[in-house]
Amino acid sequence: MSKRVKEILGWYGSENPGVRTNLARMLNHGHLAGTGRMVILPVDQGFEHGPARSFAVNPPAYDPLYHYQLAIDAGCNAYAAPLGFIEAGAAEFAGDIPLILKMNNHDVLHDEKDPLSAVTASVKDAQRLGCAAVGFTIYPGSANAQTMYQQCREMIAEARAAGLASVVWSYPRGTSLSKEGETALDVVAYAAQIAAQLGAHVIKVKPPTSHIEQPEAKKAYQKANVPAGTLAERVRHVVQSAFDGKRIVIFSGGATREDDEALFDEYRGIRDGGGFGSIIGRNSFQRQREHALAFLGNVMKIYAGEMK
Amino acid sequence: MSKRVKEILGWYGSENPGVRTNLARMLNHGHLAGTGRMVILPVDQGFEHGPARSFAVNPPAYDPLYHYQLAIDAGCNAYAAPLGFIEAGAAEFAGDIPLILKMNNHDVLHDEKDPLSAVTASVKDAQRLGCAAVGFTIYPGSANAQTMYQQCREMIAEARAAGLASVVWSYPRGTSLSKEGETALDVVAYAAQIAAQLGAHVIKVKPPTSHIEQPEAKKAYQKANVPAGTLAERVRHVVQSAFDGKRIVIFSGGATREDDEALFDEYRGIRDGGGFGSIIGRNSFQRQREHALAFLGNVMKIYAGEMK
């Protein structure tokens, strides 16, 4: 095992060998194996946004097997999806790539202001399907956040008992936050902290902007003069907010963009700020397979330091 | 076993032999045995609409044994009903036809805008009554959808442990949707996707219209130029939205209509679009028994390809 992976596993000293083994499985798989960086393919948009909005632009992606193959061929560290998608290929691709079973989901046929995701899978499902980890979304800022925090903590405890690692999607949303606030630096850093305090092993947040949402926080940022001008600086602050960098923090890829260079710049910023990688859905599966493979290849080169 | 049924069972590779056996029982029963198509008789209208609205037009249908016999004589793949109706004949007709126990129900004595069905049976009931599958209704679009998704997932998991298959009625309803939106193409396709992601083995939806309800979805349909002019095209899209056709999707028969030819055309559209069959209640039991048998015979001929 690489020195870097050993170092990372060292941060999880309270965890049992099962959890650490599964963290290692993800860190040691694919193109970025051993680097301590991760690129994960997540495909929950069929549930979260609907099938046509997700797959009509690239129809082969309606097929759950497509994504398994894409994640494997691209050399991703792991593939994450809801129950149905994981079930559809778990037997066929058993052992080919670490799987993250997404445990809760939300759809937009009813899109409430203070969202609460439905729990759509269990740790037992993750075990029978051979997964390495479970994934859970929390919405800090939602009036329903307490419910999700509690479900999340219980899921992590249950997953630990099964020797599985836990990945937490921490996405601020709700009536307490402005739209701009959902990606504000203070809010994203706070969301990373909450996930870490709940016991997440891997934390997924959105790349933060330089906006500061909460007046009390603004005072603290100004007083301490926290650097926030570049994405790298902001990523560094978020990573620091997750136990001074002792938790794996990865960043979501966001909506599909046409301009690959702008995306590459974003990944460079994450890399240079000490981010541990990206979890890239729509920018992967909403292009033709060949383009997606080329694109993901470049992303991994950026994280591996093989491309500036 | 026919090649087609083997192919279909192959899509459920993560399932245990019990679940696959029960899927096979339904696919291999009745007139359409082995074709991969299904016609199911469902009788939950007594609960959902009231007894007189359901049965007064054909009084023998007040008797639960009537429906067992009708489903058997018509050569249906399965018979689906709520607890009381199933209990009333399960001993007498034991082993005569695969049974689907409907696990939740809703009545219109109190008809709320964001419906939530009551859970009215359990997997243990399905086991003691000798059922092949359990059935569950979800209402995507309802403010109570999360509750139903969670109940549905738990039911599927419990049914699996008992080796039973799961059929999900996915009917969009609720204050977030217009009346027209309940059968809109994007909404029905989304409802099929959600059921599939929850782990349904068989998915029941309504035949979609060409209306598109959600503005964000409309953009995707226009951009991808999804064909939606004919029912066959719309059915194809819905089937594609359920894991690219790798889940069994059947279509509800709707309210009683006088014009049989119009109904036959609808079944032809479903067939030609790759739909797996129909689940026909009111158009079966709200006619005299002889007419019903003739009608269902024709429907099965359409699905079997024995009638244009």
Place this chain on the structure above:
Amino acid sequence: MSKRVKEILGWYGSENPGVRTNLARMLNHGHLAGTGRMVILPVDQGFEHGPARSFAVNPPAYDPLYHYQLAIDAGCNAYAAPLGFIEAGAAEFAGDIPLILKMNNHDVLHDEKDPLSAVTASVKDAQRLGCAAVGFTIYPGSANAQTMYQQCREMIAEARAAGLASVVWSYPRGTSLSKEGETALDVVAYAAQIAAQLGAHVIKVKPPTSHIEQPEAKKAYQKANVPAGTLAERVRHVVQSAFDGKRIVIFSGGATREDDEALFDEYRGIRDGGGFGSIIGRNSFQRQREHALAFLGNVMKIYAGEMK
């Protein structure tokens, strides 16, 4: 065992021998033993309306032992009451009369528009007290109906496991219904259907009026020209609505009335319409004991066909 009781038990073919034994215990007890008809004494008014409204008119009735003795001496098929009343005499009268433990209750110190009864006893209570059956009230039409349906189903399942029969009081109430609608023919028939679908073995409803509450139902009644002019016709329709007469449906006695002949006419109507009997509380215990015994004697003669 009489042929009629054997026939009735035959309708419950999916039930275990314990449940059928307890149904038989009630059908084979008292004056109406073996006739397939039942007269039950229920005393839950102390909880439902308060003690003075229930018992001040006949003060010996404050004593729980009074009702045991009354039911026994009158030759009722069973005695039904809430936990406290049953406990107060279960030891003293052990084995003297089949007992129905009322499992939920509602009081009018807080009388909400959409009622939800409190669960006030358990199947374990019924077992330790030697009961033959459990009783449960549902209020179809209440915004809380789903909760009660689910509690009811769980109670029936638990009672079955203990070999006990289940009696369901199905009383439409709630903001969705007009006052007149609570006893409307369509609503009472619907309430009987719901109880039957939930798995009730014995169903208690109110005698229906000829009013039709729901517009959609009215169309069906008119189209099918359902006879509803006499109480016997309306009772026949309600009994038909409970699985074509294959479930035991009994009718509540209602508020105290002075005119015995009018009451006797009502029982004649129930009898002639195929109703299985009556459950008569206030008209029994709100008279002096001797009058009550005479009155109940006549009621049973009517049901036994010994009195026109």
Place this chain on the structure above:
Amino acid sequence: MSKRVKEILGWYGSENPGVRTNLARMLNHGHLAGTGRMVILPVDQGFEHGPARSFAVNPPAYDPLYHYQLAIDAGCNAYAAPLGFIEAGAAEFAGDIPLILKMNNHDVLHDEKDPLSAVTASVKDAQRLGCAAVGFTIYPGSANAQTMYQQCREMIAEARAAGLASVVWSYPRGTSLSKEGETALDVVAYAAQIAAQLGAHVIKVKPPTSHIEQPEAKKAYQKANVPAGTLAERVRHVVQSAFDGKRIVIFSGGATREDDEALFDEYRGIRDGGGFGSIIGRNSFQRQREHALAFLGNVMKIYAGEMK
């Protein structure tokens, strides 16, 4: 055992020997042992009203051991208090006096209109602390009454399984009732009936006034001409309302009053109306210890018939 205690225990014939033993322990302890009357010291005001309002007037009462000693020295039948107070002395005073663990409590830092007490102890706590009984407050008339009824019933069932007796504080409160209605004769009698129906062994209510709150009840009281002019008459009606006197009904002592004679008259009224005793908190511990002992001594003499 005295004849009277044997008679009282006879009313609880459905109970197991453990429950009857613990009822006997309370009835046979202290100055009133064997008389069938009870005086109990309850100290939950620290939780219900706050410490200063409860104890500042007699500071030694801040100490939980003070109350144990007071109850013992006064010769009370039992001492009742919340978890913390009971725990604070249960080891030191083990076996010295029967204990009633108060299982739920309410505070006035948030004083809602439709109160719901928090469950603050368990039957397991009562067992490990050596208690003879558990105590539970219900608020009939509160919109939250159903919840409390259900908790109460479950507590009684669990306590029974542990051989413990159950004492129910039945205090009408809530938006459905006027302030005057909380102690109205019909309402207090109804509250006693509800507690009895829930299975309470000992019922605590407030001394009723002659006010009648509910219009429907008023008709019944007038028709039956229920005597209600004196406290003794009203107590007799309340005791009658609790299973015709076959349940132990005790009366709360109310707020501190300066006029001992007025209090003595109240206890005489309870005694003469057939009440089983008093549960006297503030009038006991809000006086100096010596005065309290003298006062309680007189109260017990009244109940023992040693003082007019």
Place this chain on the structure above:
Amino acid sequence: MSKRVKEILGWYGSENPGVRTNLARMLNHGHLAGTGRMVILPVDQGFEHGPARSFAVNPPAYDPLYHYQLAIDAGCNAYAAPLGFIEAGAAEFAGDIPLILKMNNHDVLHDEKDPLSAVTASVKDAQRLGCAAVGFTIYPGSANAQTMYQQCREMIAEARAAGLASVVWSYPRGTSLSKEGETALDVVAYAAQIAAQLGAHVIKVKPPTSHIEQPEAKKAYQKANVPAGTLAERVRHVVQSAFDGKRIVIFSGGATREDDEALFDEYRGIRDGGGFGSIIGRNSFQRQREHALAFLGNVMKIYAGEMK
């Protein structure tokens, strides 16, 4: 063991040896070992206020290991933190300092008026991480207080079964209280009483002001002429309100202040009023490590009586 610690443990006579052992572990650790006084380092502000507001002023404090080392080097009696922070160092610092696992937490991304903390850890977590105690926050005065009281009681019961001590943060908040009322003398004393009645072993409250919030309480304070002019007097009243001083009551350190002497005066007041110590977060970790060590050293000298 010191005489004082023996005396303190004597107050917990109903507790099992495990709980008393863990209370002793905290009382016998660090600079104040054996004195019966405690200074605890709590670090839950990352969750409660956000990471930047908590740590930006002293960036090494982003690292969870920093706080472990600070608490150890300062000679604190214990270190308290949420799950994530405890997990991050529990293996590395195993056995070095008694740990208090904070079991519920609240964040300000959604800051409701009647707060309810999310349960973010379990007693099983405390056991696997080697903790001496669990910590729980209740908000008396919140409309959600009942829920928290019940969770708190259950946590204490579960912790007892595991031999762990329980620390309760009792912080009045909610729509029923004015801002000033949150630290009013009557309210803080009431909050201490509630925590004690719930079974807390160690109670944490805020230092009270001389304001009296509740009109009913004001009468009692005036009538009894409770001294409240100095902090020492007010602390004495609060300690008295927690079972006449027979429960360990400690006081929170509050927001960061620049003026050390003012803080020292506060600790002197707590000490002189019979308070058992302080729990000091922000005034510890929001300064540079060396200053924090010097500051905490002085605080302990004050409590040890080594400094006036």
